[in-house]
Amino acid sequence: MRKLMAFNSVTLDGYFTDQNGDMSWAHAQADPEWNAFTAENAKSGGELLFGRVTYDLMASFWPTPNAANAFPEVAEGMNQARKVVFSRKMDKASWNNTRVVKGDLIKEVGKLKEEPGEGLVLMGSGTIISQIALANLIDEYQMIVNPIALGKGRTMFDGIEDKLKLALTSTRTFKNGNVLLCYKPKE
Numbered sequence: 001m002r003k004l005m006a007f008n009s010v011t012l013d014g015y016f017t018d019q020n021g022d023m024s025w026a027h028a029q030a031d032p033e034w035n036a037f038t039a040e041n042a043k044s045g046g047e048l049l050f051g052r053v054t055y056d057l058m059a060s061f062w063p064t065p066n067a068a069n070a071f072p073e074v075a076e077g078m079n080q081a082r083k084v085v086f087s088r089k090m091d092k093a094s095w096n097n098t099r100v101v102k103g104d105l106i107k108e109v110g111k112l113k114e115e116p117g118e119g120l121v122l123m124g125s126g127t128i129i130s131q132i133a134l135a136n137l138i139d140e141y142q143m144i145v146n147p148i149a150l151g152k153g154r155t156m157f158d159g160i161e162d163k164l165k166l167a168l169t170s171t172r173t174f175k176n177g178n179v180l181l182c183y184k185p186k187e
Contacts, residue, residue: 002113003139004049004120006129007041008156009178010143015153016126021053023124025148031176035071042077046118047084049109054124055085059095084112086128106135113137126156133157133164140184141166147177 008016009026017023050058061067062078083098086108090100101108109132112120122128122138132138157164166183173179 002115002117002119004109004113004122004137005140005142006122006133006138006156007142008124008126008129008144009146010156011146011148011150011153013149013151013153014155015150016124016156017154018150019152019154021154023057025150026144026146028146028148031174034174034176034178037174038071039073039077042074045081046121047082047112048078049084049086049112049120049122049125049128051125051128052085052087052090053127055083055087055093055095055098057124059093059098063095086125105131106137109135109137126154126158129156130159134160134162136185138185140169140182143181143183145179145181 009023010016011025018025058078062075067075067078079096081097083093083095084101085093085098086101086105088102093100101112105128129138165186167186168181169184170182171180
């Protein structure tokens with residue numbers, strides 16, 4: 001069974017987007033060490049999962065010449081990766097290697113986990129995280145805490161109806177002030 005990892009950048013005050021859905025603050029802390037980490041992540045393989053809003057944001061940037069110039073290794077990895085977008089309304093995805101999945105989210109994620117292949121990485125998509133977290137479908141949470149506070153925004157767990165208990169498995173501090181926190185669900 002494939003493992004599902006949720007990967008998100010969050011602010012010190014716990015938001016993964018500002019009140020307007022903007023995440024550009026997550027890319028403002030670049031340095032050589034951080035750039036090497038993101039490039040390595042982009043090469044790690046696996047299938048990327050998105051909700052429609054995050055998909056639209058990613059598909060509007062990563063296939064562009066601007067992305068290829070600014071972040072060549074990450075852009076290559078994002079563009080070559082197999083991708084899934086969960087959407088009730090979208091019928092066709094324009095970004096290469098992307099399939100649209102409709103239907104019951106929890107059942108569909110369960111089916112994806114049962115397929116053969118490398119792991120699954122859910123990026124952004126707080127609405128999806130909040131729906132599948134309590135169904136125990138996420139095997140690992142990786143959060144990059146950025147040294148910024150927004151005051152208002154959305155948390156990636158907005159709407160969960162019960163406590164989600166997690167156990168810290170590892171940490172990593174970057175010179176730019178970002179901190180990687182890795183958690184798994186407590187058993």
